[in-house]
Amino acid sequence: MSKNLRVKKGKFIDETSRVSFKFNRKKFYGFKGDTLASALLANNVHLVGRSFKYHRPRGIMTAGSEEPNAIVQLHNDSSRTDANVRATEVEIYEGLEATSQNCWPSVNFDIGGINNFFSPLLPAGFYYKTFMWPASFWEKYEYFIRKSAGLGKSPTRPDPDIYEHRYIHCDVLVIGAGISGIMAAKTAAKSGFKTLLVDEKPNLGGSTIYQDTNLFKINNQNSGSWLEKEINEIKKLKNLEIKTRTSVAAFHGYNFLLARESLIDHLPIEQRKNKTRQRLLKIRAKKVITATGSIERPLIFDNNDRPGILLSSAIKKYADFFGVACGEKNILLTNNDSAYETAISLIQKGINIEAIIDNRESIDSKLIYEVEKNNIKIFKGFTVVNTSGYKKINGVSIMELSKDGQKVIGSKINLSCDCLGISGGWTPAVHLFTQSGGKLQFRDEDQVFIPKTYPSDQISVGSCNGDLELDKIILNISKSLKEFLNIKKTDYENIEVLSSMNKSKRNIWLLPSDKIIGKTKPFIDYQNDATAKDIKLALREGFRSIEHVKRYTTTGMGTDQGKLGNMHALGIISETSGTKMGELGTTTFRPPYTPLTFGTIVGRNVGEYFDIFRKTPLHDWHTNNNAEFENVGQWKRAWYYPKKDENMHQAVQRESKAARESAGILDASTLGKIDIQGTDASEFLNRVYTNAWSKLAIGKCRYGLMLNEDGMVYDDGVTTRLGENHYIMTTTTGGAANVMGKLEDYLQTEWPELDVYLTSVTDHYATISVCGPNSKKIISKVIPNLDLTDENFPHMSFKNSNIEKVKCRVMRISFTGEHSYEINVQANYGKSVWEKCMEAGRDFNITPYGTETMHLLRAEKGFIIVGQDTDATMTPIDLQMDWIVSKKKYDFIGKRSLYRSDTIKDDRKQLVGLLTDNPNEVLEEGAQIIADINKSPVEMLGHVTSSYYSPNLNKSIALGVVRGGKNMMGQKLIIPMEKKNINVTVSDPVFLDKENKRLND
Amino acid sequence: MFLINCPFCGEREQSEFKAGGEAHIVRPKQPTELSDDEWAEYLFMRKNIKGIQFERWNHIHGCRKWFNIVRDTSNDEIKAVYKMGKKPPLV
């Protein structure tokens, strides 16, 4: 097992710096520059996980972000652990710890592996078919499915790392720094465009960078060396910013892209302190050049998923990049020339190749000739029909393909091996292009989907655009860039290219077998364990749409989104159903292209920064006086002020009593305030409120109810006439912004002829409400020069005054039913005025009260709270507030809706009071209300909207909405609760001082 | 997220704006004269087109102005932006 398969200096390996890491608790060594995958392979570790459904042993299959199998969990730390990470993308560092996922109890002994032997019982749609019935068993099924599925562990403590978001604006964004991306970025930057080049890998150059043979040449240099010079040149360009380890996750409309930049994931943990871990880049690019390359296709045959079976190009990368041999006895299976490039690399590195099995019968290229010169056995017109070995491949069986490629003929030849490279040609990586809304076309000659129409100012270049060979890339790029960037010249005209590859390919989506399909396991989606058999079964069962087949078989639904096998699924559906590939379409690729961490998504918006909140000018006073706070919209409002051992109930009872018996003080600064000016201000109020406003005298206040055009209550509040053409409107705390928006909407779009100007002044004032029988005495001390007599300053009126030198607006208005005053002062004087009130009220036991007490006091008076007692289905009539709806006014917002056939029905839900038979029983808000417990099904008449124990009435009171409630006064109803039924009597919603005597006492 | 060219401020991100539904639905001058059906037509009935749609938008985190746009809902392409009260452009 522990063999050293390091062969020769890899391009990106620093052999002077050895790194130790742990995999499944065992210590290994690699070099700086290794990925976790390359380091494991160098230690001859192929088996890294178990498959999702059958728990088959799975090994590293690729060398990139398309990896379906090698999914690991990093670190067992309860705060920093990362799940579902691809070993092919993890750069190793000293102290790295990784463990296999999806295997229990261990990767080498896996109980779920037994599923493999029962696999005939687990066909496509198995979960849908089996676990549907009986429904009551689902909980048991779920336990076992979840336990054995093991999609990684979530951290259980807060993430200690720092994440951030950054906006980037550029002229040209180039995605992918392979040969095409390098040429595109250089051209754009040199032509004066502010250019950003991003690549998911730590190094530039893509796959051409290690093309180091005289079989591929650009301007008479080995293509890799030529590219290296280009890279050195672009690093000097001033207009160009290069970001490596940066993966574009999403390509939205209007060239808006999201990318994840990893900054410290490659560093040992102790070097990461105080550094940003990952950044979410929000990129707005005027132009986008997609150069995302292509992904090698696997081939589909029986048992094509054993550890030790890799993409041929991955074997080449591991040899060239990292100096790692994936095996000592390698076999390559291919249907095209690119496996021979792998062969050349292995030969150069001295790695043994047992044989090459080529689906094609007649092959002829300089590349193949070079390989043949090395006496490597090539089986032409052959295919692999099966593989052997459990935790690692140890052999293949091959047979000859029939002329039409539908069957295998002749006798089986068994070859032994410890590694099999497969190449089914290349699939252009069009994921980001389709995310942006681009439409694809199918190219029949080599069976690939390529970009057809671009929805924004963008192009695809290189192999993601279907130019899969070096000569074609170079040939097309200059012309494409000149057209796209509207420039006259590039550095890439008249370039000489030598490519020794032949483009011939023998595409067989599902390679034939000597066994019938039911007896084979040709995997298409490795991560979700979907086989060709499953797809055929789905088609037999009547599924036709590719989207349906995908969901039924789960093909392409893993975290890799089926980057490897989707094309084969399409191909098999196409062949089986007789529909042409181009007509079948593809499934939708959705963002993110590769998974994003939650940290990256939320950035700095964690903890107290998760959402913004607003504080009133009196906030510090509340904090210093032991207030508990309640969130109301974005506001933090004082909820209640508990004394020593008081609980909430006790505090609220004390505050409520004090307010009615002597004096209470409330911070009402959060109420929305809109300053309304203009010669048509009165007319405007007439149109937006249900009652009449023209005759309101200057210096008077009036309560108003605002409806939506559908007649439903929208907001309420007191508006004061400050001058001939000047009003100040108050709105509910939560409704302030919406009311402002709605009023602006009507002014700008329906009534532009009105001379009215609106200004939101909510934050400009501190609003202090002092109420209770002693409020007058207190205010007379705070504002001694204000005449508080009823003659001069009656209820519902307003005065300008001053407290020492501070100007204030005083309204005598009440939301508690008590004699009360509301003082408005410039926000920054709020605290000193509040303290003056406290000082003046000391002899009267002035008691600060919070929102809870305010709600209780207004409920005693039957005053509604919009949004608590109403829910956008209540008209003023439903609320028994007919008195506020003007009969005389010709029109106001919502008027016409008040006599629609639906709104005049008698059995609408209407607001009523509810008194419990047991006066000590307090109802639960939201509880359902019924009349007849024996009727089946039980008829729900409504629900409780507000409920309190009133210390002033010494009984429980509640408001509720009840179907036809207006005509049920005195009737008995039932509140059915979990443990008992509570009997209530319908009452008037006004419980206290119906005559409003207290207002003037 | 698309970009909207506010007629008062210039091009800004979609997140600064609030959509306000179908454009060119005029509030009836004399609602009381309308039958329930006619009023319901104004109140509730809105188009939901795949293709060219005339829409109201408000630059809520900017100048607070309402204006109209013509948007192709199939690809979010904005064909025209014009002020309130102006005739819809031919597209």
Ligand SMILES: [Zn+2]
């Ligand atoms: Zn604007």
